[in-house]
Amino acid sequence: MKQIILFFFLVSLAISAAAQGYKVGDKASDFKLLNVDGTMVSMADFNEAKGFIVMFTCNHCPYSVAYEDRKIELHNKFVDLGYPVIAINPNDTVVQPQDSFSKMQERAKAKGFPYPYLIDAEQTVFKEYGATRTPHVFLLNKENNDLVVRYIGAIDNNHEDASKATEKYVESAIEALMNGKKIETEFTKAIGCTIKVKKS
Template sequence: MAAIPPVCDFGWKAPDFELPATDGKTYRLSDIAGPKGTLIMFICNHCPYVVAVRDRILRDARALAELGIGVAAISANDASAYPQDSFENMKRLAEQENFPFPYLYDEDQSVARAYDAVCTPDFFGFNKDLELQYRGRLDASRRETGPADLRRDLFEAMRQVAQTGQGPEDQIPSMGCSIKWKDV
């Protein structure tokens, strides 16, 4: 079932975290933060919404890094219920696809809860002061990859954040599979 996150809460401060990554390192928010902003993405391996735009996520992450935006992706799905999203499978995918950013594992789901992540993909774009400026979609793609000439909403918003410290006033929420929460 598709889930849609809330609109951007401008100025909301990014919660810190310390998570293991597929590259064998452990990262904190300060390790990810870029000089002009930071993008934290909640994704996973299996979600058809993520799979449909994975190449575009990688393209935009590389382009944003060149603009001084730090980027990381976090998977928080319950891997016991969704084995495709296990840490071992995350490692395989990150290596196979040559992820240009740390792919972090939120096994206890505490970081996803702190960010109030709703779906995969869910994008959180922060300015250099780690204040939320974008909580919108990558582009107009849904479960299928949209046309190649779609407006790059995430990239354009984060470029604006890098240049001005402010995100666009009008944002269209992302849409994706709900986070697969563990039974508590």
């Protein structure tokens, strides 16, 4: 019996050790990552921005694909208001070849992504942020000279059908920030594809 208790303790320990990354209210770090247009992109490049919709996403995941048009709409709606989308592919391209840099370029071109689509080639950024799946949104807000995490989670509450989404979490959060109001839902969970980690 003792052995079993120890066993379950170790299993739960292993699970909690895996959970890290940002929480709402934490300061987020900037990054410098390769964009599909060949340039290096940092958040520091966007002087005018009031914040960022940082979105861990990729080519292959059907959940990411299902949200593709909504990501574009989100960017188009909020870029002029100071909150552009920055998409980051966190997947190892050997484990998931559909998410290779050239395939990212193809997809960005085919869909006409109006936002940067970066590759987290070293897989350091998604780990620091604590992204676990695609798509996974981190809404950052510039406060003094910091980028503060204000919302973590899904874009809305219906991945299958945008017209049936009754809560648009990211939109509501940005609108609350712009109006100086409290964000009602600052953390959500959603089904998504696991991030494909490089095999050692």
